[in-house]
Structures are given as C-alpha cells and as structure tokens.
Amino acid sequence: MAGRGRGRGRGLSINIEALGLGRGEVLPSVAQPPPLYPPLFFRPLPPARNSDLDYMVALRQELRFSLHKSPYYVNAPHKAKDIERYSDKYMLGANDGAQKWEPDWNMFPAELQEKRKRKLKATGAKPNLKAARQTKAPDVSQLLEKLEKVDESRENPDDEGNENEETEEGVKKEKNEDEDDEEEEEYDEEDLEEETDYNLAYFDNGEGYGDDDEDDDEGPTY
Amino acid sequence: MSRLKFELCEQLLKECYGDIVATVGMSLLHNKATPLAMIIHRTKMEAKQVKQALCSLIQQNIVTFHQNNSGLIEYSGSADAILCRLRFPHYIHCAKTLFGDAAELLVEELLVQGRSTLGDAVNKTVYKLNESLAASGSSIPEISQNLIKDKASILVKARLIRRCEDVCRDKDGKVISMNVTFNPELLFDSPREHDYERTAGSKRSAAEISEVPLKKVKLETGDAASSLGKQNDTGSSYWCVNVHQFHHHFRDQAIISAVAKIIDQKASEVMRTMLRLSETKTVPTDPISAHLSFTEICTAMPKDKIMTNNVMDQYLKCLSENCCGFVTRIGESDFFKAVEALCISEIETIILERFGSKALRMYRVLLAEKQVEQEQVVEKSMLPPKEAKELLYRMFAENFVTLTELSKAPDHAPARTFYFFNVNLLQVSRMLLEKCYKAAANVMVRRQKCISENKRLLDKQERVDAIISSLDVESAAEQKEEIEQMVTLSERKQLKKVGEASKVLETSELLLGHTIFILEAFINSTVRPVTVLKK
Structure with a gap:
C-alpha cells in the first residue's frame, strides 16, 4: 500500500527515458479522435491500366446497366408528391420498362407468393348479384307460364276466373318491382348528372388498394 | 462479421438491386435466420415489397431458407455471396479468356439472372451472338444452338457452372427449405436434353418431383453412380455460376504469374502444368495438391513447350528452392504456402506505398x-x-x-x-481486409455522388446520343452537327472529366476486389485446418 502511495507523485509509473523521451518533455495529450482523413506520407499512385482492366471496367458498366434493367431490381413505389403533375405519367422508374418477373414457385416458399385470388373475392360484389338473380329466375319462368295461362283465360274469360285474379296480382307485383328498378336507375342517372364534376375528377389508380389484404376476411363490402 | 464488411455489402446491394432489396438484405445479415413476419416487422416496409425483395435475393443465391422447429420458414443471408458481386467482371473476363465469347455471354447471363434454366440461358446467348453478328455485318453464318449447348457442357465439365441446390418439400408438396447437398458431384452432373427445354422447371409438377423420396437418395450417397441416376429426375433444372471454381482459377493464375515473375516464363509453364494436373486429382479444399511424379509432369507438358528431362529437372529444383516453398521435393505444390506468399507480397506492396x-x-x-x-x-x-x-x-x-x-x-x-x-500475418491481413472493405464502400459512394452530381449533364448527353443515332439512318450531316453542338464545350469538358473520374474509381474497385480476394484466400486457408479437425 505504501509503495503505491509513493508512486503517485512521480507522474508516470514507467521510466519514460527507456521510451526515448527526455525528462522534461511533455507527452502529447490525446483529446480528440483521429482525423477523418489521416494525412498520407506518400500520394498513392494512380491505379494501373491495361487492356484487360479496361475491358473489365466496360463489362462492369454493362453489368450494372443490365442489373438495373433486370426485374430483380425492386423499385420503391411512387411516392405521392405535393401535387399531381401531368408529367408524372411519363416519368419512368429505373426498370419500369422491364418485363414482369414471375418466380418459379416450384423453387420458392409459397408464403412469398402474393395471393391474387383472395383479392378478387374481396372486390367482387358481383357473385352476390348473380345469386340474387338466380333466385328470381324460377319466378320468371313461373311468371311466363302464368302469363300464358292469362292469355288462354282471355281467350275464354269465363273459365278459371279465380286463377286470373291471382295471376294478375302476380303480374302487378312483378310490374311494380320492375318500375321500382327503373326508378332507381333514373335516380342514379340524376345523381350522376348533378355531381359529375366531382365524380369524374376523382380518380383512384388503385395503388393504395390491396395493401391490407391480410384482413379481407370480413367478406364483401356492400 | 464486421461493420465495414456490412457497409460494403449494403452498397453493393443498393447498386445492384435497389434500396428495398438492400434494406431487406441488411436486416437478414444483421440477424441470423429470421421468419418472414419478423423481417416485415423489422424493416417496417410493406409486406408486398419485402416478399418481392426476398424473391430477388433467393433468385440471386444470396438468401437461403429452411424450416425451423416450430414450422416457420426462416431466411438467412450470406455476406460472401454479396461480396462476390465485386468480382463479377473478373468471372466474366475469366470465362472469356478460357472458353471464348460464347462462354462469356453464358456466364454473364447466369450472373445477371442469378439462376436460370440452361435452355433460357442458351437461347438468350444465341440471340445475343447472332444479333452482334448481324450488327457487325460479317459473313459468318448464324451460330446454332447446338454450338452453345456444347459450350455449356464444357463449362459444366470445367465446373464453372453448376446446378442450383434443389428444394425440400413437406408432405403437401410445399417448398420448405433448400436442399443440403450430400454429394457435390450431383451439382456437376452434365446437362441432359430436358435441361434445354425452355421451361423445364415450371412444367414439372410438385407431385412428380416428390416421387423419389429424398431419404432414398440420402441412403445412397456412398454410391455416387446409383444416386446420380436417381437424382437425374429430381435434380434441379436451374443452373448458376460456381464461384468457388473461379476462385480456384484466380488463385492458380496468381501463383503462375508469381512464378513467372520470380523465375521465368518457362518455369511458369511447368507450374501451370502441375496445377492443371493436380486440379483433377485434388480435393479443392486441401491445402496441398496431390503428389505428382516427374514423368507425369513431363508427359503432360504442352506439345510446343516440351523440354528435356535434364532441363525439367533443373526447373523443378529451381521451383522448389526459390519460390517460398510453392513446390516441395516430394513433387507436390503447396497451396497454403503459395497463398501465404501471395498475401505477404500484397502486404509488402501496401507497406511500400504507405511508408x-x-x-x-x-x-x-x-x-x-x-x-x-x-x-x-x-x-x-x-x-x-x-x-x-x-x-x-x-x-x-x-x-x-x-x-x-x-x-x-x-x-x-x-x-x-x-x-x-x-x-502477426493473420492479424495484419485481417486489418487490411477491413480497410479494403472500407475503401471499396467509399469508392462506390464516391462514384455514386460523382454520377448524381452530374446527372443532368449525363442525361443530356444520353438524349443527344439517342437523337444522333436515330438520325444516322437518314445521314443528315448538318442536322447531326447541329444537335452535337447542343452540348457546349464546357459541358463536354465536364463530361470527359466525370467519365475519367468514374473510370478511375471503377478500376480501383476492380483492383480492390482482387486484393480482397487474395487476403480472403489467405485468411480462409488458415481457418480451414481447424474445421477439418472438427470433423
């Protein structure tokens, strides 16, 4: 313990003369990180040039070009800028012209595949319409049969008066429905006429669509 | 794995495949094997883009995948596969010098595509060759597909290209992991007719592939011939460039040129013959080549360079005494010593330039x-x-x-x-390797800056060139001159300067690639004995 205490006052614990420094010399203090670009004692020579190297440089440039054009170069999606410009349509990305590349899914894990079919389900309100019509279809054939009967009954009006009433009721119902449809359509058209400016000016290019395809289990939207 | 190495990897990925792929790739390098959901979470990017980037990386043989214990597919990246991109021009040039233009184009196509069916690569090569023939207007008849096919099988025989690893599937035929190769010979199985079909890979159904159970193949690894037959049907129809063989070739080339410098041209011929002989006999990872007898070397010398027994004896003596132990008296060439000597000379050059x-x-x-x-x-x-x-x-x-x-x-x-x-040679070469990584990354950043600073000018030049080339047909000289003058004199000067600068930077990138190769070869050669012992 005593030895340690005595050693303190003398400055350095080692004999600095052995390192080639004089007694009075002050050691340079290190208070900052080394310079970003350390000074060089010799200027480096320019890289050697020969025909092989030149050829390889050309090869490299060509390679870079073809890699940029290749479908493996994944581009960032176009960011929405401050305003939409007409010229944006003609601005091409690095490889927008490249053909689309579809990996051979025999060699890739299936989870990397984008699920297209599910997307279609999500967009399609059509299947439901069809289903609705299919339920109507037998009604129509029945209706036709009924109409035939009506015709027949008109030819001999005395017979089957009860049925006639019934069928007429059915026809009326159908007619009412048809009229309703027509009304709806007309209403739609009016809507369009009134609000054309807004509707036509709004254009969704579909870029933002399908980003959240994980939660498309909710079923079709109405 | 060092920070500087990763930095270089990032630059390379960015340059080759864009920012998104670079982000995904770096996230994979920083963390070991990662499942898809984790990658998406870490990179904070859209799932679609991450998937696309992963596909790109797998296609380029940078990322491999396997199934972990809980059934998730994990992806992992390899930094060395990325660093190979630094040496792409070397590979292409090497293929050209060894096997000519067709081989060059084939290798280039495979490098750009990462992996491709042989049929596609051959077709594209044929197309390119014929196009350039038509452009030059020479009278050579069109190059047939069979010629290129022959070239492809030569490349396979020389082991410069190989089959990609096939994939493993689970019971439902889903792809779950890359196949670990039991027998490297399978990868070099020479191409069959079905390899040249255009879409051989996609046509085969999953069921067809899983017909031969993998276990069976596993059992038969000892018997190469029979498993070859089995694997024929299941072997991957995708091909890629075998960088290791190129690396061996570079090493041999460096040894030969070193011998030529130390002794003379004839000695380098002897060395070349020895290396060529040992190439077929030696396991690629061995530090020492197979033993070669005196008569073997003599008979294998090329016809026009045959020398008498006496002279040959003297050369061999010279080689064994002068070349830092490249060749020992038993008649073998010592790769480890040779690589060490090459590395030392590289370090010495650096000392000379710096101090x-x-x-x-x-x-x-x-x-x-x-x-x-x-x-x-x-x-x-x-x-x-x-x-x-x-x-x-x-x-x-x-x-x-x-x-x-x-x-x-x-x-x-x-x-x-x-x-x-x-x-401490190993330590010094590791340090220098780090510096090389740093330098290469710096050079790339610098070049990109150089290009982006002058982007407007370069674009202009490009447009002017395009206009002129379209005018060529009508050969309107006056118009051409007028358009040429759209690029002013000062602009032209600036363009020339930029071109020169980027050329110098690119040359130094290539040279750095070579230095990195030698340093890595040395470091790897010191590491290898340990792994052998573990086995």
Missing part, C-alpha cells in the same frame, strides 16, 4: 527474423537509427507491426524487459 522502401526493408527483416528487438531491426535493415525508429513506430501505430513484451522480472519494469517486434 516507402526503407520501411519495407525493415518489414522484411521482421518477417524473416520473426521476433526482433528494436536495435536489431535498425542494425539489420542498415538504416540510420532515428529514421528507422520513427518508421517502426509509425508502422506500430498503424498496426502493421506488433510488440511482444518479455519481462525478466515480475514487475514488468521497462529496464528489465525485452521488447520484441514481430508481424
């Missing part, structure tokens, strides 16, 4: 004597003490030289301690 010839003299003393005291270094290198000390300390400060303390007494007092200067 001058006097420092190099001291460094050589240190290398030769292993452990040297300061006074001895000064004495043996015959330099004035003050200058020598300064240089020695400078090298010490920059970690080219290390110091060992050997104290006579337990108190480590300087007066009673020996200070031995020495060179």
